Amino acid sequence: MxxxxxxxxxxxxxxxxxxxxxxxxxxxxxxxxxxxxxxxxxxxxxxxxxxxxxxxxxxxxxxxxxxxxxxxxxxxxARQLAGRGVAVVELPGADSSQVDASVEQLQAAGANVSSRVTLQDAWFDGARSAVEDRRETAAALAGQLPLAPAPDAGTEDVLASALAQALVSTEPAPVENPSENPEQNPDESARTVLGTLSEAGLVDVQDGTDPVPARATLALVVGGAPDPDATDAVRGSTAQAWTALLRELDGAGAGAVLAGPPEAAADGGPLAVLRADADLSAAVSGVDDLDSPIGRINAVLALRQQLTGGAGQYGSADSATDVSPPLPAPVSAT
Structure with a gap:
């Protein structure tokens, strides 16, 4: 004790x-x-x-x-895109205010923004019912396209080809003042395709629906930040859809540019997907500072460069190869 x-x-x-x-x-x-x-x-x-x-x-x-x-x-x-039609495609997650500002800059450069299309979430939805709906829509469109897709083309490829053929062409539209006479050269096949995609809930066509104007020769695709909650499977299927769309838009027209804010170049973003594909990034230009006036200038210059067969990755992200596209020679007003 x-x-x-x-x-x-x-x-x-x-x-x-x-x-x-x-x-x-x-x-x-x-x-x-x-x-x-x-x-x-x-x-x-x-x-x-x-x-x-x-x-x-x-x-x-x-x-x-x-x-x-x-x-x-x-x-x-001034006049860098004079007489050129540009189709603007907005991806889910893109900032509409950046799209609006880009459209204003395109118009200031003399371009005619012939259509503005917003891809809906249904275009990328991985749910079984959504996948089946897209497959049915692609099957219905395959026989309506002027350029039929390859027999082994997947659903994403067919839908991307349909949208691209409805929006762009390699031939410039023979219209001096499209805004004054939008009914010149209406494209009935484009009307049908866009109507089918719209009814399926895959796109929202904000302009140029009735009547459908002559198709553009260039395409500006605007993306946004990646979805932080997306699974690896969803990221993979979304990246495949982005790739198919960019490839088809570039092939059906005279060139395509993908633009977005710096976040779009982050891992899983559309610009990151583009720049990770060596073949695609050698054909489709990317701009990663669209949230700034300089970036919107870059987008216009990148479209102008596409007309000459050039391409590049521009902006301030580490994946960019240059700050901006080469400056073109001044265009005479006469």
Whole structure:
């Protein structure tokens, strides 16, 4: 049995330790700890202020660059796409405000935005019922296309080919002022294809539905950030659909450009998929800064470059090969 003296000694030891701790904490140790904390707070405050200054400077620089781009755009892009029709295709997840701004820049460059089509989620839905619906739609369209798809073409290839043939052509539309006379050269096959895709819930055609204008020669596809919740299987099937669409749009017309914000070039994004395919990225241009005026200029210049048979990957992402396309020679207004 432990005697009473053992308990007394233990209690005395505990109280002595507490007393020593209190004395040291209120004296020399307190001064050292307080000084250390104060120094750390002062250092963190200095670093925070420096980071805030760097951020403000970066924002000011970006604003100045955007202002410069907006100022030079009219002269730089004047008539670069004059007389050319451009079909605009918006992928799910794209920022509609960026699409609107891109359309304005295309029109400022003299292009006629002949149609604007938004792909619906049903185009990429991996549910069994959605897959079956797409298969039935592709089967119905296969016999209506001027250029029949290959016998072994998959559903994604047939749908992409149908949309591409409805929107673009290699022959420029012989229309001087399409906006003044949109009924010149209406394309009945395009009307049928777009109507079928629309009724199936695969696309939403915002312009050029009735009547369908002459098809464009160029295509601008606008994408957005990847879906962070998508499974690997969904990412794989979506990437396959993107690839088929870009390939068909480029092949059916005079060229295609995929553009989006920097997030579109992140892993799983449409620009990342394009740039990971060496053959496709050598034919279809990519622009990864469409959220800025400079990026929208790049998109127009990339379309202009497509007309000459060139292609490139432009922007500020690591996967880009150049900041911007080559500057074309000024176009005479006469």
């Amino acid at each position: 432990i005697d009473f003296r053992y308990h007394v000694v233990s209690l005395v030891s505990v109280f002595l330790a507490l007393a020593v701790g209190i004395v040291l904490g209120a004296g020399p140790l307190n001064e050292g700890i307080s000084t250390g904390i104060t120094d750390q707070v002062r250092q963190l405050t200095t670093e925070k202020n420096a980071l805030r200054t760097e951020r403000d400077e970066a924002l000011a620089t970006t604003e100045q660059q955007d202002a410069w781009a907006e100022a030079v755009a009219p002269a730089l892009l």
